[in-house]
Structure formats: structure tokens, C-alpha cells
Amino acid sequence: MKKELLRIGILCSVFGFTLSANAQEYIDKKITEKNRNISLVTFKSDANLKSASKTDLFKEILQLPAGTELRLAKSEKDAKGSFLDEKYQLYYNNVKVEFGNYNLHYKNGNLISMNGEIFDTKNVSISPKISSQSALDRAIQNVGAQKYMWDDAESNVDNYKKPAGELVLLPLQQVDESYKLALAYKFDVFASQPMSRAYIYVDATNGQILLSDAIIKHANGSKHNVLKNELDTDKIVSEVKDSELKNTISKLATGNAATRYSGTQSIETSLNTAGTNYILYDTTRGSGVRTYNAKKSTAIAGAVDFTDADNDWTATEFDNSTWDNAALDAHFGVEKTYDYFKNVHNRNSYDNNGSLLRSYVHYGSNINNAYWSGSYMLYGDGDRTSNFNVLTAFDVTAHELGHGVCSASAALAYQRESGAMNEGLSDIWGAVVEETYLPNKQAFTIGEDITLYAPYYLRSMSNPKSAGQPDTYKGINWQPATVAEGCATPGQDTNDYCGVHTNSGVLNHWYYVLVQGKTGTNDIGKSYSVTGIGFEKASKIVYRLETAFLSPNSTYMNARDFGIQAATELYGAGSAEAIATQDAFYAVGLGAKYNPNGPDTTVPTTPLNLAATSTTNVSTYLTWDASTDNFALDGYNVYKDNVLLGTTYKTSYYVTGLSASTTYNFKVEAKDEAGNKSAFSNTVPVTTLATGNIYCTSQASNTSFMKIQNVKLNTIDNASTGSTGYEDFSYLSTDVTKGSTYTITITPFWSGTVYPLRYRLYIDYNNNGVFTDAGETAWSQTTASSAATVTGTFTIPATAATGRVRVRVQAAYNQTPTSCSTITYGQVEDYSIDIQDVLAVSDVNSFNQTMIYPNPVKDVINIKAKETGESTYKIYNVAGQSVANGKSIENKIDVNQLPTGNYVIELVNKKGEKSTQKFIKK
Incomplete structure (x- = not known):
């Protein structure tokens, strides 16, 4: 025993003062991001790191350069006292580095993990040039x-x-x-x-x-912006000076409140000092909960108390023309949200310092929003006609205080992925508090009590797509969140701070899957099956993730890594809870799923039958057969001339940006989640065309509220991704015939209010690279329509160019677009059609009336003859050389492998009758 104690003492001393000699031997796992930031380190369970020198720890593991240091900013214990979390702030030569935070995590006194984000301070100037x-x-x-x-x-x-x-x-x-x-x-x-x-x-x-x-964060009154800027809050913790409030009461009491949205509930109130009326002031929770009447003013210094003579706040009294019963919802909701965090997580108010929670109801006139200012809440009355009812519903109050918790803990910056998680966490707390105290409500929908437009909720955690959000990381409905994705500068009106209100759906759905469990396939083709762990355990994981691990600049992948670690620290490595946490992140497209068998060394099968079609002067479309894997396939790497071109989870890849008259060689490999790669597919050489059209740009600036969901045009039946304002589907084509009439069917999608849309279909009939020639506006729905589907018809003119031409489909709100328009709200998609002559033939045998079509042909020649039965054939090039022969199958001949050019085909039917005809291979 003495020897063991001596060993531990020496170990602690070594770690504390001579870490450089032994640092790596204590590390169990280390995650290093591609920008070289060490985001997570876990330590071996037997290390017993109790008295580490923090300076040595940061220096040796994080490799902090000269002049850079981490200073202790906060230290907190969890509800049971098992965990101690220290938060450090990064400084460079005494100048704070924003978003630079690192956290140390102790369990029962032992250092078990560390995580965070630091930034490279080399060659940084700290000398300002303006005042x-x-x-x-x-x-x-x-x-x-x-x-x-x-x-x-x-x-x-x-x-x-x-x-x-x-x-x-x-x-x-x-x-x-x-x-x-x-x-x-x-x-x-x-x-x-x-x-x-x-x-x-x-x-x-x-x-x-x-x-x-x-x-x-607030709406500016626009119908469009109200949908993306709802239920928002600030993230600053401010000191409340409200000592005079306690002088306005004489005693506490429990009242009955007929709330607007949650039935009759008990609330804590106070009798004013005059002893004449009860007011909505509860001093039993922290420094108190107080609810004021702003009287439809934005000058809240003039706000007054709501009062009741007998502390029975009835519907007869308060369900009035000014909707005063909404104040009872706000008061009750804030009380119960406080109770949840105090009773479950031992958190005293949003900042864990017991700060007073003030609510101002009837803020402004017809304001479609609720806010958290840093020290008080503001609730608008909504317009009550088309957007929102009074915004004091139960999950709204929890959402607002959830932002306060975030501000005082993770302080997630309100931009990009960190801002999306800021929103998602508030939605999670809205669901949790609602499930805890009002289980008969719809926990997994947000704002269902206050929204007046379809789908009659703001967001759905079980089905984010129903409200225009993604349920998969970078899947359908994902909004650009990085510079590389096209969001260079976060802005409120132009891009919603790089998609914070939209991309929050990923975290929302992760939480839903973790609680309830789910089996399915996500947007990037990954099949998952998750066993839910229920609200209580899932919420404890989220709370530890938010308050102990996340830092201002955290990304979704950080949240995935930290969430698994939080679950592991709470419930153990390999526990059902840790497995579910990891697999739920996998379900929403983040990281690998849990592998009970340890490291996977089996490579996926080789992708077969790689082929290229729809080649133009600047693009080609690759397809191949799917691979399989023993555990979990993780997509395909596509190579161009032995250089990695991109990665996809589909069995197709649209290659753009090629040069005309150039030969490229493409190949594909499959990969799995362990990093194993298959052998390469067959190599496909592709020579781009010498010439081709380059079309003008037409794109919508915003698809968050309305977009194209599906387009049907002859054999094309395409579900849109809707992630951007323009989708290039020009590799999808369908055969049409001159003189024939066709129907296009467009299915729109609205994330909330159904706004009327205008539609246009352009076809470049003469194939000259523009849509502005006479007759090329093939169909137009100029009267705005709110229909679930719209259809239009068009006829291919006899004068149209034979062969493939471009088609453009537009859907736009509040404007009738031209072919090159920038659309504010809506979407633009391009497709192709292959225009055929009316049964075009170069030579028809009058005896047996054998005909071939289409001509020109892309892949399959069809034979139409009076004599039934299959034919034998020979194909000759212009030099008279035989290049193909065989027997037709079901009156079809595959000529896909022939090079582009002119040919002669000789057909012989079963009677020996011949028909010789010319055709063009595209």
C-alpha cells in the first residue's frame, strides 16, 4: 500500500513539474483538426492526474508559442459534485484572443479530459492604427x-x-x-x-x-424575416440592479392563473406594500421572477405591474381585448424553466448566480417576436392575423432562457455552425422543459401554440424538413455556413448569419433521435438504427456538452466529438448512452457510427461499371454501381487524371469546370468509416466537345422560405435538394419530338407561410446559348399561385434545333423573372431535352417500311418495321469499315459505345429483306 501511494505521489510530481519527459504516456486519445488545432484530449484512467501544473500541461500538449498563455476564467462543479470543469481564456501578450478557450475536466479529482480551441498567434500585430x-x-x-x-x-x-x-x-x-x-x-x-x-x-x-x-436577434417586421428571426435572444450576461423591487411587496402568496396557452396553473405572486393587490412577482426562485406590462410601448421604463385583487387570475378578468392572460403564461413559463435547471442541474437562474428574471409582456405594437436582452425578456403581441399570436407560449419562455444559459456557459458565437447550435440548444431546452412540466403538449415542435401559418409550428425536431430545415449535416435544406460554401461574411438580413435559424435543425434532430431512437437512411445515404435513451439521460448529456465542453467557435463536428465524450464521462465508455450519442450523430451525418468490434480493416468492394454520359464542352456526368462494406460505407472518392476531384455519397458525380477539346481520365474508389479504401474502378476516358454554350446566371438569393421541391418533364422526375438558389441538373435529359406537346409539373415547398409564386419555363430551342429568342419562353405562370402543384404545357416547334438543348425552370416570389434574373425568394433549376425529328430517317425501304429512330441517336436505336421479329445488323463508318454487328434485342440496338459521327446501318429481317439507312451518333 505504501509503495502504491509513493508511486501515485511520484506520478503526480512528474506530471506537474517534468511533464515534457512523459506527456504522451498519459494520453489515451487526441483529436487534431485539419487546421492543426487539438480539439480534444482524453487521459488514461490509471494516470491519476490530480496536481498537474497547468502551465506545463498547456505548453507540452498544445504547444503554445511564446507570448501566448491560457488564463483561468471560471471553475464550476456539477450538481452532484463529481465533476469539476475549469475554463481558460487565451491571451497573446495580454491581448485577449476572442473565441480562444480551453477547458479542463476532472472527475472525482482526477483530470480525465481537456478540450477547446486555440489559434495561431505567430506574426500577429497588437499595435492599433486607429483610436x-x-x-x-x-x-x-x-x-x-x-x-x-x-x-x-x-x-x-x-x-x-x-x-x-x-x-x-x-x-x-x-x-x-x-x-x-x-x-x-x-x-x-x-x-x-x-x-x-x-x-x-x-x-x-x-x-x-x-x-x-x-x-x-429580432425580426424587422418583414413577413419573410419574421420566419427566420423568431424566438431569438442575446448572449451577454449583464449585472441586474433591481434592489428596489423587493420594497414593493409585503408578503408572498400562491395564486391560480388561467393562462392563455397552458390551462390553469399555480404561480407564485406577492402582495404589494399597500396590501391592495397581488402582483406577478415571485421571490422564491433565486433573486426572483417578475412579470411586467409594457403597455404596447418600447419604452420599458414606464412598464407597470399586472395586478389582481384576490390572487385568482381568472379568464374572465384576463382573457380580455388586450390579451393580458399572456402575462400569466410568461410568469408560469419562466418559473418552471428556472425550476427545471435548478432541480435537475442545480443551476441557479440562467447564469448560475441567481439573477432576477424579468419579463415585459405587450412589448411594442403587433411585434412578431420575443427577445432576451441580457437581463430581461421582451414579448411581442404578434399581429394575431397572419404570423403570430402573443409570443408567451411555454416553449418560447424556455427557449429564451435557454439562450441565457448558453450565454453564460458555451457563449456560442451567433454565426455559422456555432450560431446554429446556439439556436438548436434553445429549442432543445424548450422541448425538455415542456416535456417535464406539460407532457400533454407537443414537445418536439417549437412554437405550435403561437404560429398562425402552415405547418403551424416554427420548427419540428422530429421532422426538420417539414419547416424547411435540414435533418442531415450539409444535406437537404442546409444553408451555406462557411467561406468555402459561399457565406463569406455573416449578416442578419442577407444570409441569417450564415444560416443559424435553418441549420439548427441538425442539432434538433440529433436530440430527437437520441431521445426517441430512429431507424432510417439520411440525406447522404447512410443507414442508421439508434436506440433512444429518453429525455432524462439525453438532457444530462446535452447539459454537460453545453456547459462544460462547447466554446464560442465550436462546430458541429466538435459537438459530435465532445458529446460522445460527455456521454462517456457520465455513463462510461461503451455504455448504451455513449453508443446512442455517437449513433445519433451518425444519423444526422456527423462522424462514424459505433463499432463494437473495434478497428475495421476490411476494405469495401470495388465500384464497377464506371461510365460517362451527357458530356459537353465543360462537363460530364459519371455513374457507377454501388459498393458494399462489412460495417459502414462512407462514400466514394472521384479522381480526375489521378488527382482527387471530390467526394460523394451517391453513385453519381457531375463534373464541371472542364476545358473544351480535352481528354480526361476518371476513376472512382469506395471508402469506409475506418478509412479503408477499395481498389479503383475501371478508368473512363472522356473527351469534351470542341464547342458548347455557356449560359447566363439566374439564381435565388434565399431558399429558406420557398423553393422548388420536384420537377416532372416527360421522363424526368427529379427531387430537388433545395440547398442553394440554383441547381444544375442539365445532365438530366429526356427525349422529345418536334411538333409534340408536353407537360411540366412543378411542386413547390414552403417552410412556413404559403406565399404565392410565379413560374417560368425557358427552352433554348435554337441552341444558341440564350433564352431570349422569340418563342423561348416556353411557358409562364404570371399570375401568382399558391397551389400545391402547378402544370403547364408547351409544344416543340418544327424549327427547333435537333439534339440536346438547355431548359431553365424558375419559381419566384413577388416577381416575374427573366431568364437571367436574380430572384430574391425562390429557386432556379436547369435541365436538358433531346429534340428529335418526327421519326427522322435518312432512307426508308418502301417495300417493308423499316424505319429507325431517333436520329441523331444518343444511345439506343429503335426499329419500327411492318415485318415482326428481330433483325440482324451491320454498322459501317464513313470510310466503309464495319464497326459493329449483331442482332437487335426487342427491336433495339445499343450504339452507346460508338464514337460521335455519321454511320450507315444495314438491317436484314427474318425474310432476308435488307434496309440500308444513314444515322448520326451524338
Whole structure:
């Protein structure tokens, strides 16, 4: 025993003071991202790392350069006292590096893991070239408000001061998803008219606005923006000075409240000092819960108490023309959300410091939103006609306070993937609190009590696609979130901070799958089967993930890695809970699924029958047969001339950006989740055409609210992805005949309100690269339609060019687009049609009336003859050489392998009668 104690003592000493000699031997697992950041380290269970020197730990494992240090910012224990989590902030030469955080995690006193994000501080300047005042002027100019809190006494209830700039180093995302640090001034700019609040980062060298990190997120009154900016909150923790409130009460009481949305409930109230009326002020929870009447004003300093004479807040009294019963929902909802976090996680108010929770109901006039300002909540009354009812529903209050929890813990930046997870976590807490206290409600839908438009909820965690969100990472409905994806600068109106309200669906659905379990196949072709673990365990994993592991700049993949680690620390490695956590992330397209057999060394089968079709001067379309794997296939790598071109989970790949008259060689390999790769497929040489058309750009700026879901045109029946405003499906084609009439059917999709759309179909009939010639607007639905499907007919003119031509389909809200329009809301898709002559033949044998079609032909010649039965054939090139022969099958001859050119075919029927005809191979 003494020897064992001595061994532990020596080990701790070694780790604490001479770590450099032994650092790696204590590490069990280390995850390094492609930008070289070490995001997660776990330590061996027998290491007993109790008294580590933090300086040595960070230096040896994270390799911090000179001048860079991590300083302890916060230390917290969990509800049971088993876990201790220390949070450190990154500094470079005493200048804080924004979003640079690292966390140490202890269980029963032992260091078990560490995680976070640090940034490269090499060659970074910390010498500003403009003053803080000049930078503030730029920030204020950028906001452009009429009034600011520091000069608006009627709204400034917390005595907010004009902000002083903090000099920080701000990481800016690059195309390769690495980060470059920029010296910036950071300002907390709080505007009162119109209300907004954000951290504004101003470049300290040139005054440019680098980032606006929203604190308050709100709708601007537009029908479109209200759908994407609902139920939002700020992320700043501010100190509440409200000591005078307790002087307004004489005693506490329990009242009955006939709420607007949740039936009759018990609430805690207080009798005012005059002893005449009860008010919505509960002092039993932290520093209290108090609900005010803003009286339809935005000047909340003038807000008053709701009052009741007998503490029986009945519908007769409060279900009135001003919807005062909504205040009872807000009060009850905040009380129960406080109870959930206190009773389950031992968290005292949103910041764990017991801060007072104030709600202001009837904020403004007909405002379609709810907010969290950092120290109080604001609830609009909605327009009550087309968008929202009063916004005080139970899951709304939990959503708002959920943002407060995030602000005080993970502090996820409100942009890109971190902002999407910020939204997702608030939705999760809305579902959890609702399930805990009102299990008869719909826990997995958000806002079902307040929305007045189909599908009559804001978001669905069980089916995010029904509200226009993705349920798979970078799957259908995913909005660009990185510079590489096309979102260079997060902005509220233009791109919703790079998709925070849309992409939150991925985290929402992960939580649903973790709780309920699910079997299926996701958007990227991965089949999954997850056994749910229920609300209680899933919520504990989420709480630890959010409060102990996530940091401001975390990504979805970080959340996946950290979530598995949180589940492992709570329930053990290989536990049902840890397995379900990993497999639920796999279900939404993140990472590998759990493998009980350990490392997988079996390679997938080889993809077969690689072929190229629809080749143009700049593109070609590759297809192949699917591979299989013993555990989990992870897609295919596509190579062009032995260089990796891209990765796909489908058995097809559309190659663009090629050069005319150039030969390329393509091949494909399959890969599995363990990194094993198959042998290469057959190599396919492709020579692009010498000439071809390049078409103008037409694209929608936003597909979040409405888009094209499906297009049917003759044999084309295509489900759109809807991830961008333009989809190139020109490799999909269908044969049409001159003089014939065809129908196009378009199925639109709306994520919320059904807005009327206009549609147009363009066909480049003369194949000259534009859609503006006479007759090329093939069909137009100029009267806006809200129909579930729209159809139109068009006739191929006899003068149309023979062969393949481009087709453009547009759906647009509030505009009739031209062929090259930029559409604000809607979508644009391109397809192709192959125009055939009316049974075009070069020579017809009048005796037996044998005909071939189509001509020109792409792949299969069809034979139509008076004499039934199969024919033998010979095909000759223009030099008279025989290039193919055989027997027709079901009156069809496959000529797909013939090079492009002119040919002669000789057909002999079963009677020996011959027919010789010319045809063109495309």
C-alpha cells in the first residue's frame, strides 16, 4: 500500500513539474483538426492526474508559442459534485484572443479530459492604427439606429453606458476553414430605436467592420424575416440592479392563473406594500421572477405591474381585448424553466448566480417576436392575423432562457455552425422543459401554440424538413455556413448569419433521435438504427456538452466529438448512452457510427461499371454501381487524371469546370468509416466537345422560405435538394419530338407561410446559348399561385434545333423573372431535352417500311418495321469499315459505345429483306 501511494505521489510530481519527459504516456486519445488545432484530449484512467501544473500541461500538449498563455476564467462543479470543469481564456501578450478557450475536466479529482480551441498567434500585430473613439464611431455608423440606450432614459432600465472599446484578436475564417487573427476593437452596441444589440468588431488598423455578433436577434417586421428571426435572444450576461423591487411587496402568496396557452396553473405572486393587490412577482426562485406590462410601448421604463385583487387570475378578468392572460403564461413559463435547471442541474437562474428574471409582456405594437436582452425578456403581441399570436407560449419562455444559459456557459458565437447550435440548444431546452412540466403538449415542435401559418409550428425536431430545415449535416435544406460554401461574411438580413435559424435543425434532430431512437437512411445515404435513451439521460448529456465542453467557435463536428465524450464521462465508455450519442450523430451525418468490434480493416468492394454520359464542352456526368462494406460505407472518392476531384455519397458525380477539346481520365474508389479504401474502378476516358454554350446566371438569393421541391418533364422526375438558389441538373435529359406537346409539373415547398409564386419555363430551342429568342419562353405562370402543384404545357416547334438543348425552370416570389434574373425568394433549376425529328430517317425501304429512330441517336436505336421479329445488323463508318454487328434485342440496338459521327446501318429481317439507312451518333 505504501509503495502504491509513493508511486501515485511520484506520478503526480512528474506530471506537474517534468511533464515534457512523459506527456504522451498519459494520453489515451487526441483529436487534431485539419487546421492543426487539438480539439480534444482524453487521459488514461490509471494516470491519476490530480496536481498537474497547468502551465506545463498547456505548453507540452498544445504547444503554445511564446507570448501566448491560457488564463483561468471560471471553475464550476456539477450538481452532484463529481465533476469539476475549469475554463481558460487565451491571451497573446495580454491581448485577449476572442473565441480562444480551453477547458479542463476532472472527475472525482482526477483530470480525465481537456478540450477547446486555440489559434495561431505567430506574426500577429497588437499595435492599433486607429483610436478606440474612431472605431466606436464606425461601429455606430454601421448600426445606424435613431437612438442608443446610453442616451434613451425611457428604455435604459439597467443604466447602460456608452461602450468603451476592448482591444482583442478576432479569428476570421478563411476559404480552407483555417483562421487568421485580426486586431480589432470590440464594442457592445445597444440600440433602442429600432432595438438591436450586438458585439461590433472594428478592424483596429483600417476601421472596417469585421463582425457583428448579434446579442439581441429580432425580426424587422418583414413577413419573410419574421420566419427566420423568431424566438431569438442575446448572449451577454449583464449585472441586474433591481434592489428596489423587493420594497414593493409585503408578503408572498400562491395564486391560480388561467393562462392563455397552458390551462390553469399555480404561480407564485406577492402582495404589494399597500396590501391592495397581488402582483406577478415571485421571490422564491433565486433573486426572483417578475412579470411586467409594457403597455404596447418600447419604452420599458414606464412598464407597470399586472395586478389582481384576490390572487385568482381568472379568464374572465384576463382573457380580455388586450390579451393580458399572456402575462400569466410568461410568469408560469419562466418559473418552471428556472425550476427545471435548478432541480435537475442545480443551476441557479440562467447564469448560475441567481439573477432576477424579468419579463415585459405587450412589448411594442403587433411585434412578431420575443427577445432576451441580457437581463430581461421582451414579448411581442404578434399581429394575431397572419404570423403570430402573443409570443408567451411555454416553449418560447424556455427557449429564451435557454439562450441565457448558453450565454453564460458555451457563449456560442451567433454565426455559422456555432450560431446554429446556439439556436438548436434553445429549442432543445424548450422541448425538455415542456416535456417535464406539460407532457400533454407537443414537445418536439417549437412554437405550435403561437404560429398562425402552415405547418403551424416554427420548427419540428422530429421532422426538420417539414419547416424547411435540414435533418442531415450539409444535406437537404442546409444553408451555406462557411467561406468555402459561399457565406463569406455573416449578416442578419442577407444570409441569417450564415444560416443559424435553418441549420439548427441538425442539432434538433440529433436530440430527437437520441431521445426517441430512429431507424432510417439520411440525406447522404447512410443507414442508421439508434436506440433512444429518453429525455432524462439525453438532457444530462446535452447539459454537460453545453456547459462544460462547447466554446464560442465550436462546430458541429466538435459537438459530435465532445458529446460522445460527455456521454462517456457520465455513463462510461461503451455504455448504451455513449453508443446512442455517437449513433445519433451518425444519423444526422456527423462522424462514424459505433463499432463494437473495434478497428475495421476490411476494405469495401470495388465500384464497377464506371461510365460517362451527357458530356459537353465543360462537363460530364459519371455513374457507377454501388459498393458494399462489412460495417459502414462512407462514400466514394472521384479522381480526375489521378488527382482527387471530390467526394460523394451517391453513385453519381457531375463534373464541371472542364476545358473544351480535352481528354480526361476518371476513376472512382469506395471508402469506409475506418478509412479503408477499395481498389479503383475501371478508368473512363472522356473527351469534351470542341464547342458548347455557356449560359447566363439566374439564381435565388434565399431558399429558406420557398423553393422548388420536384420537377416532372416527360421522363424526368427529379427531387430537388433545395440547398442553394440554383441547381444544375442539365445532365438530366429526356427525349422529345418536334411538333409534340408536353407537360411540366412543378411542386413547390414552403417552410412556413404559403406565399404565392410565379413560374417560368425557358427552352433554348435554337441552341444558341440564350433564352431570349422569340418563342423561348416556353411557358409562364404570371399570375401568382399558391397551389400545391402547378402544370403547364408547351409544344416543340418544327424549327427547333435537333439534339440536346438547355431548359431553365424558375419559381419566384413577388416577381416575374427573366431568364437571367436574380430572384430574391425562390429557386432556379436547369435541365436538358433531346429534340428529335418526327421519326427522322435518312432512307426508308418502301417495300417493308423499316424505319429507325431517333436520329441523331444518343444511345439506343429503335426499329419500327411492318415485318415482326428481330433483325440482324451491320454498322459501317464513313470510310466503309464495319464497326459493329449483331442482332437487335426487342427491336433495339445499343450504339452507346460508338464514337460521335455519321454511320450507315444495314438491317436484314427474318425474310432476308435488307434496309440500308444513314444515322448520326451524338
